[in-house]
Amino acid sequence: MTVLSYLKALNRAIADEMQRDPAVCVFGEDVRAAVTNVTAGLVKRFGDARVLDMPISEQAFTGIATGAAMSGMRPLIEYQIPALLFLAFEQIVNQAHKFSLMTGGQVSVPVTYLIPSSGSRDGWAGQHSDHPYSLFAHIGVKTAVPATPADAYGLLATAIRDDDPVVVFAPAGAMGRREDVDLSQLAPVPLGVGRVHRVGTDVTVVAIGHLVQAALEVAEELAETVDVEVFDPRTLHPFDWQGLAESLERTGRLVVIDDSNRSCGIGGEILATAAEEMHLVAPPKRVTRPDGAVLPFAEGLDRALQPTREQLRTAIQAVAKNGGAR
Amino acid sequence: MADPALSGPASPSSQKPDSAALYRTVRLIRRFEERAVELVHDGQIFGGIHPYTGQEAVAAGTCAALRPDDLITSTHRGHGHVLAKGADPARMMAEIAGRTTGLNAGRGGSMHAADFGIGILGANAIVGAAAPIATGAAWAARCAGSDRVVMTYFGDGAVSQGVVLETFNLAALWRAPVVFVCENNGFATTTRTDDAVAGSITGRAEAFGIPAARVDGMDPEAVFAAAGTAIARARRSEGPTLLECVTYRYDAHHTWEHAARPRYRTPEEVDLGRSRDPLEIQGARLPEARRAQIDAEIEAVLEEAVRFALDSPHPDPATALDYLYADGTQARAGVA
Ligand SMILES: Cc1ncc(C[n+]2csc(CCOP(=O)(O)OP(=O)(O)O)c2C)c(N)n1
Ligand SMILES: [Mg+2]
Numbered sequence: 001m002t003v004l005s006y007l008k009a010l011n012r013a014i015a016d017e018m019q020r021d022p023a024v025c026v027f028g029e030d031v032r033a034a035v036t037n038v039t040a041g042l043v044k045r046f047g048d049a050r051v052l053d054m055p056i057s058e059q060a061f062t063g064i065a066t067g068a069a070m071s072g073m074r075p076l077i078e079y080q081i082p083a084l085l086f087l088a089f090e091q092i093v094n095q096a097h098k099f100s101l102m103t104g105g106q107v108s109v110p111v112t113y114l115i116p117s118s119g120s121r122d123g124w125a126g127q128h129s130d131h132p133y134s135l136f137a138h139i140g141v142k143t144a145v146p147a148t149p150a151d152a153y154g155l156l157a158t159a160i161r162d163d164d165p166v167v168v169f170a171p172a173g174a175m176g177r178r179e180d181v182d183l184s185q186l187a188p189v190p191l192g193v194g195r196v197h198r199v200g201t202d203v204t205v206v207a208i209g210h211l212v213q214a215a216l217e218v219a220e221e222l223a224e225t226v227d228v229e230v231f232d233p234r235t236l237h238p239f240d241w242q243g244l245a246e247s248l249e250r251t252g253r254l255v256v257i258d259d260s261n262r263s264c265g266i267g268g269e270i271l272a273t274a275a276e277e278m279h280l281v282a283p284p285k286r287v288t289r290p291d292g293a294v295l296p297f298a299e300g301l302d303r304a305l306q307p308t309r310e311q312l313r314t315a316i317q318a319v320a321k322n323g324g325a326r
Numbered sequence: 327m328a329d330p331a332l333s334g335p336a337s338p339s340s341q342k343p344d345s346a347a348l349y350r351t352v353r354l355i356r357r358f359e360e361r362a363v364e365l366v367h368d369g370q371i372f373g374g375i376h377p378y379t380g381q382e383a384v385a386a387g388t389c390a391a392l393r394p395d396d397l398i399t400s401t402h403r404g405h406g407h408v409l410a411k412g413a414d415p416a417r418m419m420a421e422i423a424g425r426t427t428g429l430n431a432g433r434g435g436s437m438h439a440a441d442f443g444i445g446i447l448g449a450n451a452i453v454g455a456a457a458p459i460a461t462g463a464a465w466a467a468r469c470a471g472s473d474r475v476v477m478t479y480f481g482d483g484a485v486s487q488g489v490v491l492e493t494f495n496l497a498a499l500w501r502a503p504v505v506f507v508c509e510n511n512g513f514a515t516t517t518r519t520d521d522a523v524a525g526s527i528t529g530r531a532e533a534f535g536i537p538a539a540r541v542d543g544m545d546p547e548a549v550f551a552a553a554g555t556a557i558a559r560a561r562r563s564e565g566p567t568l569l570e571c572v573t574y575r576y577d578a579h580h581t582w583e584h585a586a587r588p589r590y591r592t593p594e595e596v597d598l599g600r601s602r603d604p605l606e607i608q609g610a611r612l613p614e615a616r617r618a619q620i621d622a623e624i625e626a627v628l629e630e631a632v633r634f635a636l637d638s639p640h641p642d643p644a645t646a647l648d649y650l651y652a653d654g655t656q657a658r659a660g661v662a
Contacts, residue, residue: 033516033588035579055486055522056453056514083452123373125435127451262660291657296646297435298424299372304643311661 001180009149010038010116010170012186013156014076018046021074024160025050027061028078036116038078038170062088062113066096069109076112076160082130085115085167093139096165108163114156114170119210119259120295120302121172129295129302133169133208134260137237137269142166142191144235147212149179151234154189161188171259173210192238196247200229203253203320206244206270207232211257211307218312226320236266244270245278253323254284255315257307262288282323285315341554343390346616348546349608351386353624355406356605358415359577361628362405362422366581370636371422375436378406380576383604384509385410387549388477388569391557397445397463397476399456402437403509403575404449407479413441415627416634425638432641433649447476453514454480454487457506461497461566464504468563475560477505477553483514485527494534494566501565505556506531508568509543511575512599516590531568543571544602547611574599 004012018024026039032053034040043051054061058079065075079085085092096109119131136143142164146152152170159166197212198219205228207215212232219228231247233240248254254274258267267286274280287307295302359377366374378385385406389398392411400407408418413429421428422436429441440448447463450456460478467474484490485508497504508527510519519527528538537559542548549571556567576599578584609617647657 029514030516030588033590035515035586035588037586053517053521055517056483057486057488059488087452121373123371123435125373125437125451126433127437262658285662288660290647290660292650293647293657293660294650296433296641297372297421297430297438298432298641300643301424301433301641301646302372304646305660307660315661 002183003178004149004153004181004183006149006152006170006175006177007037009153010114010156011040013153013160014039015042015045017157017160018042018050023072023074024076025052025073026076026078027052027054027065029054029056029080031078036078036080038114038116058084058087059091062091063095065111066091066099066109069096069111070099070107074110074160076114078114078116081128082115082118082132083127085113085132092165092167093141097139097141100164109165110163111165112156112159113165113167115168116170117172117175118169119171119173120306122302123297123299125297126294131169131171131259133167133236134264134266136167137266138264140237142235143169143237144191145169145171145209146234147174147207147209147232149177150181150186151189151195153186155191155234158188158191162191166191169209171210174213177213189234191235192240194231194233194240194243196229196231198228198230200227200251202227202251203255203316204229204231204244204247204251205312205316206254206256208236208258208266211259214309214312215257218309218316222313222316226316228316241273241277244274248274248278248280252279252281253319254280255312255319256284256286257312258286258288259307260288261291261293262286263291281325282319285319287311287315343547343550345547345608345611346620348386348390348550349612349617350620350624351390351410352382352546352604352608353620354415354627355382355385355409357624357628358405358409358419358631361632362419363577363581365423365632367584371436372424373435374581375405375422376403376580377577378403380600380604381509381511381543381573382406383546383549383608384507384543384571384573387546388507388553391550391553392475392477395445396474396557397447397460397467399447399460399476399478400439400449401456401479401481402449402451402453403481404437404439404479408439408441408446408449411446412444413439413446416631419631419635420638423635424640425635426641427634427638454484454490456480457484457490457493461493461502461504464497464502465500468503473503473561475503475505475557477507477557479507479509481514482508482510482512482519482523482527483517484508485530486522491530494531494536497566498534498536501563503560503563504566505553505560506536506566506568508570509573510570511573513575513579513590515579516588527570528568536566536568538568538570540570540572543573544604544607546604546608576600
């Protein structure tokens with residue numbers, strides 16, 4: 001067994017895919033010097049024709065990736081900050097995402113958009129602290145938010161191999177995670193297949209990205225009184241509705257913890273689908289950022305707008321108490 | 327690269343440089359940044375800063391040529407501009423330390439410092455994003471019958487951002503009273519200007535009919551003179567000018583670099599870049615005693631600024647969504 005960090009897992013997935021497929025190339029700002037460390041060593045190993053430093057021209061290089069992808073390449077774009085997705089939004093959602101349908105299936109656009117350290121990264125304030133994964137799920141761009149190093153490896157590898165555009169969010173709160181893995185067992189993880197990290201009988205907690213770890217810790221704290229199941233969807237679009245339904249068959253109770261803004265966040269979609277289609281014996285709850293949250297700079301304010309363990313604990317206890325029998 | 331349009335009469339405020347005042351501003355920014363870096367290392371500044379060290383001549387020279395009622399927009403590397411435009415160093419320090427007494431009540435931090443009362447329309451964390459905002463403010467000033475000028479700062483990295491080029495076009499079409507100040511400090515993070523910019527920075531403006539000049543961005547008085555000419559032109563409603571101020575970033579792109587140490591320039595190269603120091607260039611224009619006196623004054627100002635910042639209260643987490651909407655609309659909390 002080897003200790004694998006989340007960061008190293010991303011790096012390894014890119015390197016393995018570049019090794020496997022010469023069409024895979026990397027676009028981004030400062031990717032040769034690897035300021036985020038995600039692309040460390042790649043230029044040395046694969047050369048500067050496959051690891052391209054870009055000027056600060058996000059719209060252009062995102063569109064260039066689309067054109068290259070239609071012509072046989074498989075670009076992976078690294079964006080240094082989540083807000084750069086807003087700059088490239090048109091190129092991703094209105095161009096890359098729509099070509100397959102609009103051309104009657106003549107072309108596909110295999111581009112991967114990777115955002116290392118998404119969400120708040122402590123002290124980067126209003127314009128650098130968003131976590132817009134729900135936006136892409138809403139549009140219908142394939143969206144992955146891995147929680148663990150092995151899943152980071154597996155989902156990024158799958159994203160690169162996938163024939164459609166895929167956005168991969170690597171939350172700042174997960175980047176420091178490490179786990180013992182058998183490197184030979186690292187493998188692609190399919191999109192749309194969730195993972196039960198902890199089996200429980202009383203309440204299903206759906207946790208996204210870095211909040212999976214928070215949910216596991218809260219589940220342990222509450223173990224004496226509530227038996228919590230922790231379900232990690234791993235990808236938000238496609239979403240493993242079947243896996244969630246099976247979990248709710250067991251528990252009948254649901255809490256979602258999601259670092260999106262509340263209104264129209266993925267947490268709302270999960271609650272709605274469960275209410276429409278699944279087995280619930282009590283009203284579900286979600287723990288999210290407030291509506292329309294803009295993260296203020298000061299530490300206490302930044303923290304105050306992100307979902308917390310305390311809020312999750314309270315929500316689980318409330319949902320466990322409410323409603324009828326299973 | 328001199329343009330005939332740049333040789334018109336200077337504005338009244340920019341005829342003669344006040345060497346001592348320029349030195350004072352350069353020294354204030356230098357020492358502010360050094361104190362701020364210390365506070366980052368001490369864990370007093372959440373998230374770190376992009377130090378402006380080495381580029382002081384640009385902020386000092388350009389702002390000295392502005393009238394107090396003129397406006398500026400700034401960048402992620404913005405402390406110098408904000409101080410040179412006249413922000414209170416104590417409230418600026420409090421802002422980057424995230425305190426309620428800060429310019430933005432601790433909501434903005436290093437990359438968003440603003441003081442609308444003295445014409446600072448905000449630093450901006452998105453490269454190039456402030457150029458159109460500045461141009462809109464310039465257009466509105468003219469609509470209001472004012473002869474105010476807006477100066478907008480950006481780095482060499484921003485000239486490849488589409489919105490900056492789109493803004494050049496509109497500013498030129500409308501002859502907007504805006505001055506584009508590009509601080510070419512050699513790098514965008516680790517990427518060399520020459521590896522990112524096809525053609526030239528001045529050529530980009532010239533393509534839109536905007537006169538452009540390359541300026542020694544290490545010499546506060548050279549910057550002051552060029553800025554005076556550009557400002558005068560804007561005030562006469564003759565349109566925008568671009569000044570490419572050639573300078574050098576002495577310190578890290580961002581203080582995270584102090585720990586991460588990415589390799590993109592050699593220590594020898596940095597030494598060479600630091601060999602022309604705006605502090606020394608301007609300091610040499612003053613009698614020794616005067617210089618020493620200003621240095622002592624600045625030390626006292628910064629001592630007080632740091633004390634004020636660290637003694638100020640942290641904001642109450644219950645107020646985290648204050649100011650979100652102009653009319654006080656309340657957002658729902660994250661959990662019901
Ligand atoms: C549109 C955009 N892309 C990328 C970034 C990340 N980023 C922050 S500063 C920077 C480099 C900016 O270089 P330059 O404009 O030359 O300014 P300098 O840092 O040298 O002052 C980058 C890439 C950003 N903030 N905004
Ligand atoms: Mg630069």
